[in-house]
Amino acid sequence: MSDAILRVNNLQTQFQTRNGVLKAVDGVSFEVGRGRILGLVGESGSGKSVTGYSILGLIEAPGEVAGGEVLLKGQDLTRLKGEAMRRVRGAQIAMVFQDPMMTLNPVLKIGTQMIAAVRAHDKVSRKVAWGRARDALAKVGIPSPEERLDAYPHQLSGGMRQRVAIAIALLHSPAVIIADEPTTALDVSIQGQILAEVRRLADETGTAFVWVTHDLAVVSSLADDICVMYAGRVVETGAAADVIASPRHPYTAGLLASVPAEHEPGERLPQVPGSTPSLADLPPGCAFAPRCFKAGPACTTTPPVQTFADGRSALCHYPIEPVSCQPLSSTSTTYRSAS
């Protein structure tokens, strides 16, 4: 894809700790195009959230972005400092966080927080800002937005608060929104509504989303492309449908095998053996090798990025051979907008 709005190249984010340098993000690369949704998938501790924070320059000491580029419409965000970066944040690239109970300030009215967000980038009157806030709330499907602007966060439900957070992210029509597990804390029906809303927004406004999640069911129905992370590295990329139908990396295959929807009730779920390694104590070579059913002698050396004919890639010595395309599940809903 050459028309990428956001292109992340070899991003490295490190944390200085007493036990040495932890490479939370180690050479991550991906790109997202206009109106596309990229699912950034991985277990807890795989570095997917840190990747999101790194893109916005929100990594705090003792962490730092140690290398690589974050190109937003060709401009490298890792080189921007202070005020220059502030102008980008929220205006050209925005972020939505995991827990809607925590991301809104409990003692400020929704309106106050949204007006501050509008006026952070546009010098408009409070009245104009208020109107834009109201329109943004309406855009994400919040009923009677005027009343909501006058409410405090605790007066809204979790799903409503996450819609508010998404509305705040949309205020300046950013080119890219990074969503860090925004539906994890919500129940399934609310999650479904929000995913449908996001899909619609991406299609209608052309906003690109980087959807950070550990939930493959969400990704399979929402994302156009998938980027699977393990221990700070991207292990597999490709179009969402292809990756889910026929994973090439053994880790992706393991994750997919443990999705409950694929199995008979009562049947024991297969799981990836072992647990995510500590970043301070990664095995040499492939970090996944100790848990991998295909691991061989070569896996103690750094695996190569293997690219395949269909634009996919996997970080593996022994990628799985493609199978003929099978849909993930005939019952899974796809969150496409009606249009």
Next chain:
Amino acid sequence: MIGFLIQRVLQALMVIVAMSVLVFLGVYAIGNPIDVMIDPASDQALREALIHRYGLDRPLIEQYFVFMNNMLHGDFGESFIYRLPVIGLIWSRFPATLELALTAMMIATCLGIPLGLWAGYKPDSWSAKAIMTFSVLGFSVPTFWVGLLLIMTFAVELGWLPSGGRGPVSNVFGLKLSIGSLEGWSYIILPAFNLALFKLGLLIRLTRAGTIEVMSSDYVRFARAQGLSEGKVVGLHVLKNISIPIVTVFGLELGSTLAFAVVTETVFNWPGMGKLIIDSITVLDRPVMVAYLILVVFLFVLINLVVDLVYGQLDPRIRVKAAS
């Protein structure tokens, strides 16, 4: 809301009753005020006469009810020593203490909150460490000693400011205050700073702790992700969230400063209520002591009531409910 107010007033009344009993019993146990008042050489007949005149020969319970009855009619009695109505006596000292306490709280707040915010915003900087060291000194070094040092430095050595007393007063908002003139300020600034030091240290630490906690919260990170400037992040999101503990401590400290600025008022010879109560205790001037302490209870109840009402304004989640 009305229920809340009524409950508060009832609470205050109970505290006032309990406290007046304690003070009565306490003073009764210490000794007979007449013995302190009169010339030790005077004869028994004079002593008896005086005791009778003040009603001290009657049973304690009767004395108490006479006092309470008078108080309910607005009469707090006369000072044994000054032979003046107690209310007038305390009221004449009130403006001096009020302006001293308010000036001290203003110094503590205007310096303490910004310094605490900075120390919490950049906790690892050398300036933050210097502020924290200062705050430890602020509430660990004894007030009287700092007061003496201030007098030594600014009054004796440098000769910039007067060493004690209160400057000329003028009429400000119907009260006789010295902060109306520049010369008045030269008198008040040293004792006010002395009085402020402890509160300053306290406010710095409180503000810093709150700031550090809020700075690592998700909503601050979200605010930054929206591109809010650091000034807005601190001024809008942080300040309002840390304001509840600050208001609480501010209220308590304002009350205790008004009531018990004794040490500073003594060191700087400031003619306020603190000096009045200390003098009254040494001569067992019971009416002044009881009336003063009732005033203090009233003051604390009033300040806490205001603090509770302010809470609701600061945090919508704890709006005052009638039941609580």
